[in-house]
Amino acid sequence: xxxxxxxANVHKSFGSNKVLDGVSFExxxxxxxxxxxxxGSGKSTALRCINAxxxxxxxxxxxxGHAVHDKALDRRNLRRDVGIVFQSYNLFPHLTxxxxxxxxxxxxxxxxxxxxxxxxxxxxxxVGLGEKAGHYPEQLSGGQQQRVAIxxxxxxxxxxxxxxxxTSALDPQLTGEVLKVMEDLARGGMTMILVTHExxxxxxxxxKVVYMHKGKVWETGPGSMLDKPTTPELADFVGSGL
Amino acid sequence: MTYQFDFAALLPYWHEFLQGALLTLQLSAIxxxxxxxxxxxxxxxxxxxxxxxxxxxxxxxxxIRNTPLLVQVFIVYFGxxxxxxxxxxxxxxxxxxxxxxxxxxxxxxxAGLESVxxxxxxxxxxxxxxxxxxxxxxxxxxxxxxxxxxxxxxxxLLMLASSITSQISAEELTAVANRIxxxxxxxxxxxxxxxxxxxxxxxxxxxxxxLFGLVVFVRRRKLGTAL
Numbered sequence: 428x429x430x431x432x433x434x435a436n437v438h439k440s441f442g443s444n445k446v447l448d449g450v451s452f453e454x455x456x457x458x459x460x461x462x463x464x465x466x467g468s469g470k471s472t473a474l475r476c477i478n479a480x481x482x483x484x485x486x487x488x489x490x491x492g493h494a495v496h497d498k499a500l501d502r503r504n505l506r507r508d509v510g511i512v513f514q515s516y517n518l519f520p521h522l523t524x525x526x527x528x529x530x531x532x533x534x535x536x537x538x539x540x541x542x543x544x545x546x547x548x549x550x551x552x553x554v555g556l557g558e559k560a561g562h563y564p565e566q567l568s569g570g571q572q573q574r575v576a577i578x579x580x581x582x583x584x585x586x587x588x589x590x591x592x593x594t595s596a597l598d599p600q601l602t603g604e605v606l607k608v609m610e611d612l613a614r615g616g617m618t619m620i621l622v623t624h625e626x627x628x629x630x631x632x633x634x635k636v637v638y639m640h641k642g643k644v645w646e647t648g649p650g651s652m653l654d655k656p657t658t659p660e661l662a663d664f665v666g667s668g669l
Numbered sequence: 670m671t672y673q674f675d676f677a678a679l680l681p682y683w684h685e686f687l688q689g690a691l692l693t694l695q696l697s698a699i700x701x702x703x704x705x706x707x708x709x710x711x712x713x714x715x716x717x718x719x720x721x722x723x724x725x726x727x728x729x730x731x732x733i734r735n736t737p738l739l740v741q742v743f744i745v746y747f748g749x750x751x752x753x754x755x756x757x758x759x760x761x762x763x764x765x766x767x768x769x770x771x772x773x774x775x776x777x778x779x780a781g782l783e784s785v786x787x788x789x790x791x792x793x794x795x796x797x798x799x800x801x802x803x804x805x806x807x808x809x810x811x812x813x814x815x816x817x818x819x820x821x822x823x824x825x826l827l828m829l830a831s832s833i834t835s836q837i838s839a840e841e842l843t844a845v846a847n848r849i850x851x852x853x854x855x856x857x858x859x860x861x862x863x864x865x866x867x868x869x870x871x872x873x874x875x876x877x878x879x880l881f882g883l884v885v886f887v888r889r890r891k892l893g894t895a896l
Contacts, residue, residue, distance in 0.1 A: 478795060506797035517792035521811050521888050530806055531796035563888050583796060 431456050431491055431587055431618045432477060438485035439472060446472045447483070448642035454587075454635065459613045460620045461629035461650075464639035465664060470622045473639065474591050477620065478511050491586050507535070510580030511589040514596055516572040518564040518579070524551070525560040528579045535583070543582075550578040554608045570601030574608055581612075588612065590621035626653060626665065638664070678855045679862060689845030690866050696759065696841055697828035697874065700766035704827070705820070707767060708774025709813075713804060715775065716782050726775065733772035739833050741765050746837045762834035762841070770827045777819045781812030814886045821878045828874050829867060842866060 432454040439447040446469045454460045462470040475481045476488060479495050479502050488495040491508040518527050528547035532538040538546065551557050554574040564572050573593055580588060590609065594602040606628050613619055613632050623629055629636055630650045638646040638661045646652065646661050656662040679686075715726040733741065745765040749756055756764075785808050793807040813820070835844035842863060850859040883890050 480791065480795070502794075503797050503799070506795055509795075511795045513788065513792065515788055517788045519789065519793075519807055519811075521814065521886070530793075531798060534799075534802045534806065535797040563892060565892070579796070 429456055430454065432620065433489040434473070434486070436486040437473070437476060437483050437488060439476060439481060439483050446642055447476070449486070450642070450644055452637050452644055452647060454618065454620055456618055457616045458618055458634045459632055460635040460637055461633035462620060462622045462637045462639060463626070463629060468639040469642040470639045471591055474589050474620060474622050478509050478589055479505055507583065508586045509589065510583055510585035510587070511591065512573070512576050512580055512593050514592040516576045518572055518576055520564055523560065524556070524562050524564070524575050527564070527575060528582045531579070531583050546582050550581045553581065554578045568601060569597050570604045573597065573605045577608055587618045587620070590619065590623070592622050592624065594623070594625060629653065674858060675855060676858050676862070678853050679849065679858055682849045685845050685849065686862065686866060689840065689842035690870060692759070693828065693831055693841040694870060694873070696763055696766060696831050696834070696839070697824070699763050700770055700827055701824045703767045704770035704774050707771035709778050711771060711775035712778035712782055715779060730772045730775055733769055738769055738830055739836060741769055742834055742837055758837045758839040761837060762831070762839035765834065766827060766831060770823065773823050774820065777816050777823060778813065781816035782808060784815050785812050814889065817882055821875065824878060825871050825874050828870060
């Protein structure tokens, strides 16, 4: 299995605060990696580094053949291969759902309006929101907005999808509908890295779990690792969540 | 005190009042459009430009905001002539108004730009949009939508302030009034009429900008959110 994402000994600080202290892990094609850990453990920062939203101070990051750590990185090229979904959805409020999705394909891939619209309807159907194309984000529930955000990323046909605590702002029911979309994606063979607090989801869907603690990868393994943690920290973390 | 109002004395001049009002509207419309473009570019330059651009814009804005419009009008009018260019009073008036309103616009638009959350830029950036595309599609419309009421007030003020250009004999409404009152000696009546015309013009400008807002800010129209 070829690695789509490979972090090796990544270091990152905010001021005197060391957030990533030698982080290494790999994610192969078609794998679903769940990055878990307490708030402040560096998991979101690690995810943002993968997409060059943060610059790193040491180590290397390879993503879909791009050397992300390289100063000469063409970020726009990287972004063609990587989609990211945020906790706060970040839909564009002045554009309809359809326009939100069409924007990047028309701007970045120079698709015609009609082709982009067809594409928008296709990805909206995949997240179960075909009938919401003409709505504005503020007319949708949080769960629906997050599914639109996923659709917007999908429209760029990324090779890798990143999810940054995408359900943390949602109630259990809305969380369920977003997770279902993500599970469908995973089953469709999408390579995914998700930072999440949804332990049940990680256990069920993830092919790999990365437990981060104090800026380090503390433990890593398959989903079943959550049932028999080898470090006391993970045992603590999992125990407190159940 | 018994003052005999005689508005009838002004009747023969209705055509000139109208001409003046039209020129006032014309000056204001041109200054509004150009001032908006100038101000928006300055706001972007100040928010996102290299150091020297930020410095240049900041200087421009502070100089304009801290000097009287009348002085600016004179400087432009006599300055252009001194540089050896021949432009009419109307043209000089437009240039001065554009320079003036551009500075105020840039401050208003800057507030709008700052109100667009960083996460919006990040999302657009992650979708692969270029900086220009991000400004055009993601930042400017919501930014301007948010400060549109302030911009509207500014452009109504601009229309009213254009009366100052009568001092360089741009033939706008106030200049016309000055001439008519010295012809008729009916100063009080003349300025009452002119005041009423300015009221009407303000109303027209407000309605015009409101309608423009409805056309441009589609979401507001569709969702019925007031501007």
